[in-house]
Amino acid sequence: MSILISLLKSVIKVILLRLLKRVMKNMDILWGILIIAVGLFMLISSLLKSNFIVYRVLVYRAKILWGKHVHLFFNIVGAIVIVFGIIVTTGIF
Numbered sequence: 217m218s219i220l221i222s223l224l225k226s227v228i229k230v231i232l233l234r235l236l237k238r239v240m241k242n243m244d245i246l247w248g249i250l251i252i253a254v255g256l257f258m259l260i261s262s263l264l265k266s267n268f269i270v271y272r273v274l275v276y277r278a279k280i281l282w283g284k285h286v287h288l289f290f291n292i293v294g295a296i297v298i299v300f301g302i303i304v305t306t307g308i309f
Contacts, residue, residue: 251297257294262289
């Protein structure tokens, strides 16, 4: 009887690990898409020099260090974040 219970525990453990692996892969896709969306927000907002409140807060904080080049900074950072999101989505990283 104890052999049957230990075998059942092993089977359940394998099934749960495979299920968790599948869920984590789907989470990578979700997180990757969210990271890409944030990168697109930064890139588009910086190209349009948006007055959206979230972008304005980011600009005011970054202007201390970057001065008049703050929008160029967000262009570059937005592109880098998009590339990182693509890497996360594809599962390379």
